[in-house]
Each structure stands twice: as structure tokens, then as C-alpha cells.
Amino acid sequence: AQSVTQPDIHITVSEGASLELRCNYSYGATPYLFWYVQSPGQGLQLLLKYFSGDTLVQGIKGFEAEFKRSQSSFNLRKPSVHWSDAAEYFCAVGAREYGNKLVFGAGTILRVKS
């Protein structure tokens, strides 16, 4: 069965420090990969997506993610975190073979300390 693992439930970083959020997936098909962010009391906003091609993708708000097929990973990175980045981040995976459905990871809550 398809699954998405975000190993870190909570991460705390200092403002200005770099960030990496981990995402691993298990899929029996070529995956489409997404990162979403959910601020408190808000819906989900799409940060970035990977379908094919260049394995390093750029998103909004200065985020990037790298697809590594050999490691079944799609980690999210940001070189310098801002206090406004504090939120919950969800990795999601889909595949054409499974229709238009997305499977979400459990989420990682990011705290930013000043």
C-alpha cells in the first residue's frame, strides 16, 4: 500500500538557521510529490511540487525540495528560516495509477525560536 512517512513530528530551529524537513514514501508507481503548509486555523497551501525532470524544485516562500529516487525521499529545505515559517508542513504523494488521490504524511510542526 502507498504510504508517506514524515519522521519528525516536531522540529525547532532558530530564526535565520537552515531547515530540512524529511519525507519518505512507499509507492508502487512513479510518484508525484508535493509539500503543503498549514498555518494555525488555515487551510493547506501548496508550497511546491515535483512531477518529472529536474529533481531540485523551487517553491514559494524560498522553499526548495529535492527528489531522490534511490532513497524514496523528497525533503524540503530552506536556507534561512523566518519566524513566519512556523506552521505545520505536510508531504503528499500521488500517482497517475491511483487516480487523482493524494496520500498525506502525518505532518511536521515547525517551531521557530528567536
Added chain:
Amino acid sequence: SAVISQKPSRDICQRGTSLTIQCQVDSQVTMMFWYRQQPGQSLTLIATANQGSEATYESGFVIDKFPISRPNLTFSTLTVSNMSPEDSSIYLCSVAGTTYNEQFFGPGTRLTVL
């Protein structure tokens, strides 16, 4: 991306009653989705709603409990029937984007059942 609104944004309901949540999109979309996000949890797909056909429910969700309507290409409703405290969750609708499983989310409806 589509602009999606949901009504109500939040509600507090009594056990045994029903609540209908509305999802409005500013453009015509083929596929809409309803998700549940229980407290501290990730998103779980309830059903996929296509205009002109019955909704397709995921394992563990049934039409009697979560009836869905999709009268046109810009609107859908989800009803949470005969509610119990276990139904306290955030309910989100989303729409399929134009590419590869991409989805865009509404702001969510926060439901508390007493």
C-alpha cells in the same frame, strides 16, 4: 489556482444533529475532494465528488454518515450526520488542479461536537 471558500468556518453542534458544509469554487472544476483532519492528525480522504455522478467513498466512510452533493461544477456540500464527539475535526474540501494530482484546498471548517 482556484479560490475556494467554505461555510461555515467553524461550528459547535450537539450530539445527534447534522451539519452541512458548503464548498464554493470560483471556477469550474471536474473533481472535488472532501477530507477530514482529526485533532493533531493528518488529512484523511473521505470521498471524491464528481459532478453528475455519485461520490466515491474511501474505506471507512459511508454515504449514510457523510452524504455529499455535487450539483454543478463550482459547488459541493458535505453533511456530517448524526454527529458524535468523535466527529470533531476540521473538514476540508479541495479541487483538482490542471496537472498531475495537484490539489488546492479550502480554508476548512472546524467542527466541535458536544
